[in-house]
Amino acid sequence: xxxxxxxxxxLVAQWLRALRAVYLLRPLAKVASRHVIDVALVGSAALLVxxxxxxxxxxxxxxxxxxxxxxxxxxxxxxxxxVDGLFVGGILFVGLVLDxxxxxxxxxxxxxxQLALIPxxxxxxxxxxxxxxxxxxxxYWRRDTAQxxxxxxxxxxxxRLADWLSEVLARLASGLQALGSWRCAxxxxxxxxxxxxxxxxxxxxxxxxxxxxxxGFAQTLTVTGLLSxxxxxxxxxxxxxxxQTTYYAGLSLYVAPERVQHQGAAAVFATYVLQVGLxxxxxxxxxxxxxxxxxxxxxxxxxxxxxxx
Numbered sequence: 307x308x309x310x311x312x313x314x315x316x317l318v319a320q321w322l323r324a325l326r327a328v329y330l331l332r333p334l335a336k337v338a339s340r341h342v343i344d345v346a347l348v349g350s351a352a353l354l355v356x357x358x359x360x361x362x363x364x365x366x367x368x369x370x371x372x373x374x375x376x377x378x379x380x381x382x383x384x385x386x387x388x389v390d391g392l393f394v395g396g397i398l399f400v401g402l403v404l405d406x407x408x409x410x411x412x413x414x415x416x417x418x419x420q421l422a423l424i425p426x427x428x429x430x431x432x433x434x435x436x437x438x439x440x441x442x443x444x445x446y447w448r449r450d451t452a453q454x455x456x457x458x459x460x461x462x463x464x465x466r467l468a469d470w471l472s473e474v475l476a477r478l479a480s481g482l483q484a485l486g487s488w489r490c491a492x493x494x495x496x497x498x499x500x501x502x503x504x505x506x507x508x509x510x511x512x513x514x515x516x517x518x519x520x521x522g523f524a525q526t527l528t529v530t531g532l533l534s535x536x537x538x539x540x541x542x543x544x545x546x547x548x549x550q551t552t553y554y555a556g557l558s559l560y561v562a563p564e565r566v567q568h569q570g571a572a573a574v575f576a577t578y579v580l581q582v583g584l585x586x587x588x589x590x591x592x593x594x595x596x597x598x599x600x601x602x603x604x605x606x607x608x609x610x611x612x613x614x615x
Contacts, residue, residue, distance in 0.1 A: 308515020313580050315508035319501050320350065320588055326497035329490045330382040333483035337372045341599070344592040345369055349383075351589020354582055358540040362387075371600065381482050385442060389495075391435030391538055393502050398428040398531025404524035407559030415566055416551070416558040424532065424555065431535060445479035446486070452476075506530045509577070516573035520560060529556030549578055 324346035328339045345368045352361030366379035402425055409421045444452040453472040460468040510526040521529065536552035537545060557570045 308511050309576055309580065312508045312512040312515075312577070313584060315504050315511070316581055316584055317588070319504040319508065320347065320585065322497050322501040322504065323350070326494045326501070327382065327386070329494040329497070330385065331369075331374060331379075332490055333487050334378055334382075335372065335374045337369070337374065341372055341596070342369075344596050345372075347592035348589050348596065351586050351593075354544050354585055357543050368596065381479065385439075385482055387538065388435050388439045388442065389498060390534075391431060392439060393498060394531055394534040394538060395428060395432030395435055397502065397506070397527050398424075398535065399432055401524050401527030401529075401531055402428055405522075405528070405560070407525070407528065409559065411558060411563070415563070415570075416555045420555060421558060424528075424559070427535065428531070431538075441475075442479060442482060445475050446482045449476055449479065452479075505534070509533070512577055513573050516569045516576070518557070518561060518565070518569050518573060521557075525556075525560045528559060529553065532556040544582055550574055553577070 321343070324343040325339075327346045328342045331337055331342055345365055348368065349361060349365035352364040353359060355361060356364075362380075362383055365383055366376040369379045370376055406425065407421075409424060410418050411421060441452065444455070453476065456472045456475065457465075457468045460471060506526060509530045510521070510523070513521045513526065513529070532552045532555055533549065536548040539548060541548040553574045554566060554570065557566050557573075561570055
């Protein structure tokens with residue numbers, strides 16, 4: 307039952323994550339919401355297929371057919387990742403504040419030295435993504451100030467590099483017009499918050515269903531935050547290895563080693579299979595829909611004009 311509930315919640319979470327892209331693109335171009343959602347779902351599947359997060363390139367390429375420049379689309383994708391990073395860092399930080407767990411635990415699937423790095427990773431993630439968001443916002447609203455800052459940081463090394471970096475960041479910032487619309491920004495943040503709530507709830511259900519009753523709300527926040535942090539980093543196809551390592555690290559903070567190796571392993575396996583399988587399935591359906599739409603558009607464009615009387 308917990309597996310079915312998690313699968314349903316993951317589908318809802320995927321739809322919410324795709325829907326939020328509509329509000330980022332609305333100030334840039336008039337694109338039907340169904341196309342934006344389908345492309346976003348294809349992009350999520352591409353992240354699993356291609357290594358080192360190269361799947362991020364799929365969405366900018368696909369959206370060019372709908373009149374959105376690749377650079378503007380890349381800017382929105384970058385903003386999504388930064389905001390996700392802030393949510394992940396916040397979830398992990400709150401979870402650790404409520405229950406830091408036992409970072410000195412040893413004998414499990416993750417060693418004590420690795421567990422001791424978790425609080426540091428939480429702080430670095432929160433500060434790093436907050437700084438990245440501040441820089442993007444600065445380039446959007448105060449471009450001259452941001453360019454001077456880039457010149458100050460990189461000009462001592464190479465003026466050409468500083469000029470090139472300033473130009474690239476300025477062009478990327480031009481795609482962040484959603485930041486200038488409070489309504490679009492609020493709708494985007496609402497969808498993002500709903501996505502993360504659904505994800506946390508789903509992880510909590512599958513952990514309870516795996517007989518890990520010692521995992522409560524605070525512990526679920528930490529496990530979800532660590533697991534999601536692994537998704538934000540470059541990894542092999544399917545995020546295989548990064549997914550399991552971060553998941554086991556979160557569980558190892560709160561669960562005895564022998565239970566991590568049995569009940570924990572069952573939870574990790576079920577979560578991975580459902581999450582990857584459903585993401586690929588939904589992505590394949592969305593890709594088929596986009597290709598069918600493209601084929602219909604090509605047929606309509608190539609059809610001869612109707613004869614006139």
